[in-house]
Amino acid sequence: MSNITRQTSDSALTLVGGEGNQGSQQQNIKPIQVKLVLLGEAAVGKSSLVLRFVNNDFQENKEPTIGAAFLTQKCRMEDKVLKFEIWDTAGQERFHSLAPMYYRNAQAAVVVYDVTKAASLDKAKSWVKELQRQASPNIVIALAGNKIDLVQPVDEGEEESANSGRQVPTEEAKAYANEFGLLFFETSAKKGVGVREVFTEIAKKIPLELMMSPRPPRQVPYGGQNQLPGLPTGSEQIAGGTNGGCNC
Amino acid sequence: MKEFLNGKLQLSEGYLTFVADDAKSCSFILPLYTVRRVERINSRTHNFALSILNWHQMKLTLQINGHKTVCEKFCNTIRDNLKNQVRHMKNLRSFLSTCFSEALLVDPKKDISIGGLGLIFGFPGDIKKLRDRYKTKLWIEYLQTNGRNLTLIKFPYFSKLVRVGLPNKLRGEIWEICSGAIFLRFVNDGMYEKLQKDNAGKISLSTEEIEKDLNRSLPEYAAYQTKEGINTLRRVLTAYSWKDPELGYCQAMNIVASAILIYMSEEQAFWTLSVLCDRLIPGYYSTSMYGAILDQIIFEHYVQNKMPILYEHFQNVDVQLSVACLPWFLSLYINSMPLIFAFRVLDCFFMEGPRVLFQIGLAILKINGDELLTITDDGQFIHVLKRYFSTLDQPAHPNNKNQKIREITKFNELMVVAFKEFSNITTESVIELRKTHQLKVVHNIESFTKRGQIRNLKDTSKFSKNEISIIYDKFYNAQFYGKQKSIRNDSRMDLNTFYRFLGSITSWAKLDDENLTKENGSPRDNQGRRLVGYELIHKLFIHFDRSQSGGLTLQDVVFGLGNIIFGDLMSRIELFFNLHDSDKDGYLFKEEILQMSESFLFIFRNRQDDGHLGSVSNFIKNAFEYTDSVGEINENDEHKMRMSLPSFRMVILADGYLEEFFDSGFAVTFQFIEPTEERSKGLGREIFNALMSDGMRLAEKFGKKINNAKSKSHTDQNNSLNSKRHSTTSSVQSASSMSSNNKTEINNSNNSSLIPRNNSQDSFISVESQKSLLKIQRNDSPISFGSDEEDDGLMQEVDRLLNEFSIDENGKKKKKYFLHNLCCIVVL
Structure with a gap:
């Protein structure tokens, strides 16, 4: 059930190097573009998650996130090549109204919270609500509780101590994720725990077959001429959310 | 030989400003505290002439065309204003040491x-x-x-120096x-x-x-x-x-x-x-960032007008310009280009104002137009631009035979395209467009925020979507009108605002604000008597405030109202009982019963019929009867008389009038009607916030008329802003007295390009040189820099400028580019 510790063995995602040095084998395969957006409160570690995924690195963020940072990462899964186009959004609250600009047409979203900050889960929940109503109807949403390195010694795997600083119990977040049909993970970008799994499970859940066509089917853009960037118009889409729930 | 510069002179409390009629050939802002001496001098051709000597020993001669009385008035005003500014002069020396x-x-x-x-x-x-x-x-x-510094006069050559x-x-x-x-x-x-x-x-x-x-x-x-x-x-x-x-x-x-x-x-x-x-860039960094979004819309508008094919392509492939362009504007290109180039852009930006951001942005898209027409998604869009920015230092035409042309870098090209091809992006048009789209943007942000907030309500009671929406509007409108100062709030409603809010949804809560001192939420009338209405609403406030935080969230209000409106006869009776049971002991005592009756009278005060009077007096009578019967302790002591909730219910149900009130009458007093007037003004929550946070600045920027009363509400420890605001009025006065209509603010004139051009009146002020005082060697051959044509290739100019100078470097005779401009300025 849980994705936290599961080893993704048979259909694991392998990263493909930068665009310049891709092997001849992969060149033949047209990559499937997956637009993915990261959302969440400021300083929960969105940029770090991306950095870990793209560069397998953890460091001070060299690129300040103004509006959003854009990164890509090619991955291979079974016989398909995926190209994640990742929009890493600014977490500061006042950038909120710009977010729709980045999550429109996204096939996947990773909503990040900080397991040591209860309030960040509330913010994550409100992002989920917004995505389920306003983003593409079939968007795959993953909930990621980051910074578990702060609450449990990863190598020992013992019971958390009482004074661990964890504010969001795993069960609580997991229950929420199940209820709303989200993928759920706990991660540590710092230690590199669970990050690859987030993207792997997303890749598995996205209906790739539908997207094998050169361009993924576009939604009718809500932005017309002179439309405010980042601001949806008209009534909200009431999407049923992703159905099913956790795929495991 | 005399040369004249005709233009508009403006005097404010602290500054004297001048802009030449063509808005290009000369402008200055002279702080009055840098003026050493002003003399009235004789002039053959004009009614009135003044000679001004400033701190840096420059002498300006102003000849003013106007009616004698107007000139006299000007003269008096400048004298008075100078007197007021003298106090600043003592700081000059230490200030200049920081320049x-x-x-x-x-x-x-x-x-x-x-x-x-x-x-x-x-x-x-x-x-x-x-x-x-x-x-x-x-x-x-x-x-x-x-x-220099405080006394600098800008001639066209100034902007050329900036642009290189x-x-x-x-x-x-x-x-x-x-x-x-x-x-x-x-x-x-x-x-x-x-x-x-x-x-x-x-x-x-x-x-x-x-x-x-x-x-x-x-x-x-x-x-x-x-x-x-x-x-x-x-x-x-x-x-x-x-x-x-x-x-x-x-x-x-x-x-x-x-x-x-x-x-x-x-x-x-x-x-x-x-x-x-x-x-x-007002509003770029505000909490709603409305300014940044606004300018993105304007940018899109320009792209659509200037590059329709490209614009259409972006529409077809469904790529939003803003994903790439928003950071350009937000960080003034600093984050996008290599630093040395970003600073060149900043040079121009500070000199000419926000239009530069648009010009550069348009030029970037134009230069990369062919490639951009091939993109199909956001990723490619970003990629093309990223590559372009990283090659700005490379030659734009590497294969040209002409070496001069080969030396032109992509950045040079960018500047030329920006300022030549998009020279018609003027400050005026930017401001005009900001004005046009401002309300829409604010409204959209507001409705976005509103939907978000409403979505995040945990409990909407049984209110319809529309009712919630109206409650939301009233909630934030009440907060806006209540605020005298722009204190950062976390959008919780305080008691004073709650009075206003409740008054906007139910008629009985409309209070007459006059003759009140509302200190600390316990209003009294001018005779110091407590006011029943306020007390009742205060009780409701405390009741609504479930978290006892002293402020109501939207959720509190929705929940509280929901309980009243969607409750039933019994729940509302209980509510009233609890409201008046101030010590929460489960009993109403004499004083509390009396308060209850006062509350009834207050709520019923506007009813036409007299039925309520009888009912309320019945209520009091019955209430005391029941308390008597309940009274178990100290029957003789009036003060210990008390009434329990069941007794209270019985008393209420015994009276048809009161029963009707609790059954339905009270609930129907709450009405959720779209506040049409307020809506049509577009006064949503965000514009409130915007106006509050940006106060006069926004208004100034967009030329909105905001009366003085409002400007007072803009708190500011910032003396200068205040003094400038005063100066605005005085500049209007003096300007009008000089028969030039004018609502120009000194604030704007800080940037020459922001000065609105006034071609309305012919108030004619010439600035003239005193030929005899000219002591500077003069180059008689006219220099083309002075020409108004901007079309000279900028790059050629750069080259010539630098070449000319290298002659100088070699010790040859210096050329003066400045002198032809000196017609109005004399340096002693």
Whole structure:
């Protein structure tokens, strides 16, 4: 059930190097573009998650996130090549109204919270609500509780101590994720725990077959001429959310 | 030989400003505290002439065309205003010691340590390549001849010097002059230090946010890898967040601040940030960022007009310009281009205002147009632009036979395209478009925020969507009208606002505000009597405030109202019982029963029929009867009489009138009607916030008329802004007295390009030279720089400029470019 510790063995995602040095084998395969957006409160570690995924690195963020940072990462899964186009959004609250600009047409979203900050889960929940109503109807949403390195010694795997600083119990977040049909993970970008799994499970859940066509089917853009960037118009889409729930 | 510059002169409380009629050939802002002497002189051709000697020993002669009485009035006003400004003069000397230009002119060779971090950590770019020394020399000449820092006079040659790129050490000061920040810094002497001191050690949301970003602001620049640099940046950003707590801190400010700090002292950077947030790019960094979104719409509008094919392509492939362009604007290109080029853009931006952002953006799209027509998604869009920015230093035409043309870099090309092909993007049109789209943007942000907030309500009671929407509007409208000061609030409603809010949804709660002293939420009338209505509403407030935080959230209000409206007869009776059971002991005592009856009378006060009078008196009678029967302890003691909830119910149900009231009458007094008037004004929550947070600035910027009363509400410790605001009025006065209609603010004239052109009246002021006083060698051959045509290839000019100068470097006779302009300025 849980994705936290599961080893993704048979259909694991392998990263493909930068665009310049891709092997001849992969060149033949047209990559499937997956637009993915990261959302969440400021300083929960969105940029770090991306950095870990793209560069397998953890460091001070060299690129300040103004509006959003854009990164890509090619991955291979079974016989398909995926190209994640990742929009890493600014977490500061006042950038909120710009977010729709980045999550429109996204096939996947990773909503990040900080397991040591209860309030960040509330913010994550409100992002989920917004995505389920306003983003593409079939968007795959993953909930990621980051910074578990702060609450449990990863190598020992013992019971958390009482004074661990964890504010969001795993069960609580997991229950929420199940209820709303989200993928759920706990991660540590710092230690590199669970990050690859987030993207792997997303890749598995996205209906790739539908997207094998050169361009993924576009939604009718809500932005017309002179439309405010980042601001949806008209009534909200009431999407049923992703159905099913956790795929495991 | 006499040359005249005709233009408009404006006098405000603190400044004398002039713009030539063509808005190009000359402009200046002369702070009155730099005026040493004013003399009235005889003039053969005009009614009236004044000779002004300023601090830097420059003499200006003003000839004023106008009716005698008008001139007299002008004369009197300037005399009075000068008197008022004299007090500032004593600060001049110490202030000028913080100006690089002063030291530079004393000894150009000396190592002067006035400026930014660049003095210690080095300036970006190669000094030789930038021709820094040549440029400095040109500037020295200009500053010697045409004034400097506070007294600078701008001739067309000034903008040419700016456009070829400012020399490193002078850059900060010229930015400060162009933006007008220098005047703020002068008038608010010591404020920066005071803000530091007063807020030392304090923590706020903004300071926390700033901390997160300190390490990622231009991390590639050496200073920001050191404690010293980081501390400098921290001080400027936190001081600004204390100066404008409503705005606080917005990501991207760190980028801008860290960049300008390379060339500016902390205090200079602080005031420049202030000008940026208030005037040049208002609303970019506000909590709703409406300004940034607004300018994106305007940018799209320009793209659509100027490059329709490209625009259509973007529409077809469904790519939003903003995904790439928003960061350009937010960080003034600093984050997008290599630093040396970004600073060249900043040079122009400070000189000419926000239109430069659009011109550069359009030019980028135009130059990359062919390639952009092939993109099909956001990723490719970003990629094309990223590559372009990284090659800005490379030749634009590497294969051209002409070496001169080969030497033109892509950045040169960008500048030429921006300022030549998009020269018709004027400040006026930008301001006009901002005005046109402003309400729409604010409204959209508002409705976005509104939907978000409503979506996040945990409990909507049984209200319909529409009713919730109306409650939301009333909730925030009440808050807006209530606020006298722009105190940062967390959108909780306080008691005073609750009075107003409740009054807007139910008729009985409409209160007559007159003759009240509303201190600490316990209003009394002018005789000091407590007011029943307020007390009742206060009780409701406490009841609604479930978390006892002293403020109501939207959720509290929705929940509270829901309980009343969707409750039933019994629940409402209980509610009233609880409201009046102030000690929560489960019994109403005599005093409480009396209060209850007063509450009834208050609610019924506007009813036409007299039925309620009888009912209320019945209520009192019955109530005391029942209390008597309940009274178990001390029957004789009136004060111990009490009534329980069941007894209260019986009393109510015994009276048809009151029963009807609790059954339905009370609930139907709450009406949720769309506040049509308010809506049509577009006064949503966000515009409230916008107007509150940006106060007059927004209004000034968009030319909105906001009456003086409102301007008073704009709290400001900032003396200068206040004084400037006064000066606005006085400038209107003096301007009108000079028969030139004018609503120009001095604020705007800080930037020459922001001065509205007034071709309305023929108030004619000539600035004329005193030929006899000319002591400067004169070059008689006309110099083409003076021509109004902007079309001369900019690059050619750059070349010629620098070539001409190299002659000078070789010790040959100097050429003076300035003299043809000296028709109105004489340097003693």
